Amino acid sequence: MAEHPAYPVGLRLTGRRVVVLGGGQVAQRRLPALIAAGADVRLVSPDATPSVEAMADAGEITWERRPYAEGDLADAWYALIATSDTEANTAASAEAERHRVWCVRSDDADRATAWTPATGHSEGVTVAVLTTDARHRDPRHTAAIRDAVVEGLRDGTLVAPHRRTRTPGVALVGGGPGDPDLITVRGRRLLAEADVVIADRLGPRDLLAELPPHVEVIDAAKIPYGRFMAQEAINNALIEHAKQGKAVVRLKGGDPFVFGRGMEEAQALAEAGIPCTVVPGISSSISVPGAAGIPVTHRGVAHEFTVVSGHVAPDDERSLVDWPSLAKLTGTLVILMGVDKIGRIAETLVAHGRSPETPVALVQEGTTAAQRRVDATLATVAETVVAREVRPPAVIVVGEVVGVGPHGTA
Missing domain, CATH: 3.40.50.720 (NAD(P)-binding Rossmann-like Domain)
Structure with missing residues (x-):
């Protein structure tokens, strides 16, 4: 035998x-x-x-x-x-x-x-690898071959032509916090199959360099629009390219539905009769603190965490955040898009009961090679941001969890 x-x-x-x-x-x-x-x-x-x-x-x-x-x-x-x-x-x-x-x-x-056999799966395909010669059977080598083939299928480096007709449409893909390795397997595969990619500035930019030459890459930040027409212009671009029969990927940073306006785009596509697939992404609200050594929850320290947008100040009439209630919570507060408003946010939290000595961490360019962490307190964070020249994108973590771990201040 x-x-x-x-x-x-x-x-x-x-x-x-x-x-x-x-x-x-x-x-x-x-x-x-x-x-x-x-x-x-x-x-x-x-x-x-x-x-x-x-x-x-x-x-x-x-x-x-x-x-x-x-x-x-x-x-x-x-x-x-x-x-x-x-x-x-x-x-x-x-x-x-x-x-x-x-x-x-x-x-x-x-x-x-x-x-x-050593098996793996990718988009309806099962890859099974067997060693044909029993005298030289090496399970590790067989598994390595399996992994290489499956990874190639998933990330598009191993391309097999489709004999079926591909259905045009739009995929709203969450690209994760910035590190190209943190996009989902499905998101990476859809990128490899795309005809057009409309990308956010905060998406994983390194992935765009891997796309084949025929793929049209559009920077969403450079689509012509009036100041208050940004989202409508992006919606129109998605619809226009999809109606041309192209496979379109809307590449976003983080998750499409976490302050990403993904639902606005999904609704516009639905109204236009365009098929839409939503691919969740790793949100920066938990991944960036984690990459900086900060757990958003920790036994005996924080039993809840709240994620809020800081793009408008607490005293702005457009704000939908109940800042006084947030100040009374004892858990972790994660603020996105709040670097330029953090001074007024900190003042509001302290005014409504949060201790001025509450630890604060600002993680800039999280998960990328340029990542840096700056620590402060609610009392000092406004001046620290200026002194340390903290710039967006940065995730702000407020709470005792900042002091947990090898990089904490506690």
């Missing part, structure tokens, strides 16, 4: 009996894929890991709490043998052979009739 390569095949297990012997780490890794395939999974094992037990409690698998017994594989289509009992594994393998049940053995692959 070792002289011939394995024959690759995809098993359709929906509703079909699969028997798993052993409830340890091997079963824990393999069971989710079997469940996802719709298999009727029967686990035979005296005990199981907490994760496997949770699958049984949830009704995803049937668990018989006992050792393997002759006849367990009689009605199976596929078997995974992964117990710590070599004799039981050998007996079960022999039973599988007699009943012509494809059988994987975790303890002795050479005595199995089937091997589990």
Whole structure:
């Protein structure tokens, strides 16, 4: 058998009996894929890991709490043998052979009739990698090949032509806080498939350099518009390009729906009859503090955090923020777009009860190579911003969590 390569095949297990012997780490890794395939999974094992037990409690698998017994594989289509009992594994393998049940053995692959490939998934495609030569089987090498192929499909560096007609439309993609590695897998794939990308200034700019030459990149900040027509002009640009049959990506910083006006764009597209996909992104409100060593919550310190926009001052009639109520909270306050208003914000918080000694951290250009953190208090933050020349974009964190961690002031 070792002289011939394995024959690759995809098993359709929906509703079909699969028997798993052993409830340890091997079963824990393999069971989710079997469940996802719709298999009727029967686990035979005296005990199981907490994760496997949770699958049984949830009704995803049937668990018989006992050792393997002759006849367990009689009605199976596929078997995974992964117990710590070599004799039981050998007996079960022999039973599988007699009943012509494809059988994987975790303890002795050479005595199995089937091997589990290293698998990965990308947009409806399953990548499965097997080592064809049993004499040179290296699971780490196989997994590395799998990872390279899947990553290439996800980030667009490995491009396979689509034989189906692509549906034009717009994807509102949250690009994350700035580091190009922090965009979601789906967002990166949609970028690779785009014909037009309309990008915000705060989006992950490094990703734009990776786009193929034919992709039209439009800087949203440079779309011609009057002072109060910015969003309408962007909406019109999205609709115009989508109506030309192009795949359009609206690349935003953070998350499209966290102070990103994503819903305004989605509504405009819906009114124009343009298909719209929303791809959530990692919000700077939690990721930037985290990158600077600040947890927005911490046991015994903060049990809640509140995210507010600081683009208008507390005394501005356009403000929708209840600053007096925020001052009474004991948790963490995260302020976005508030660098130039932080002096008046700090005064308001102190005036309504927050201690002037409350720690404040300003994280500029968070998650990028230019990231820097500046610490202050509510009493000193206004002068600190000027003295240290803090500039947008910066995330401001107010609360005792600023003093937690190796970089804190506490």
